[in-house]
Amino acid sequence: MKILLTSMMVALIANTPALAADMGDMKMNTTSSMQGDGKSQVVQGTGVVTAIDPVKGSITIAHEAIPALKWPAMTMRFKIDRQLASTVKPGQHVKFELVANEMGGTITKVTALK
Ligand SMILES: [Cu+2]
Numbered sequence: 104m105k106i107l108l109t110s111m112m113v114a115l116i117a118n119t120p121a122l123a124a125d126m127g128d129m130k131m132n133t134t135s136s137m138q139g140d141g142k143s144q145v146v147q148g149t150g151v152v153t154a155i156d157p158v159k160g161s162i163t164i165a166h167e168a169i170p171a172l173k174w175p176a177m178t179m180r181f182k183i184d185r186q187l188a189s190t191v192k193p194g195q196h197v198k199f200e201l202v203a204n205e206m207g208g209t210i211t212k213v214t215a216l217k
Pocket of ligand 1: 175
């Protein structure tokens with residue numbers, strides 16, 4: 104499983120210069136937030152939007168593994184600002200920034216990928 108994930112990530116990085124740059128940012132963000140209170144962490148990830156609830160202000164994303172949080176790939180719901188939620192649609196592959204904590208997380212940035 105670990106070997107599979109690692110080789111997937113290597114393949115992704117090799118094929119996607121932009122993603123490689125994002126991974127670098129993620130490491131820097133992780134380092135700086137670990138010097139803070141340790142309760143929340145800003146990380147970046149990618150995934151596919153599976154549902155949006157603008158009324159509740161939630162978005163469900165089938166996200167890829169987030170090594171900084173030791174999260175495997177999974178589908179989960181996050182909080183999101185309603186206006187931000189309106190910028191993406193279910194089915195879109197997105198890049199996102201997440202403020203993660205023990206209770207889940209809040210999406211603070213989300214951008215559709217081509
Ligand atoms: Cu998750």
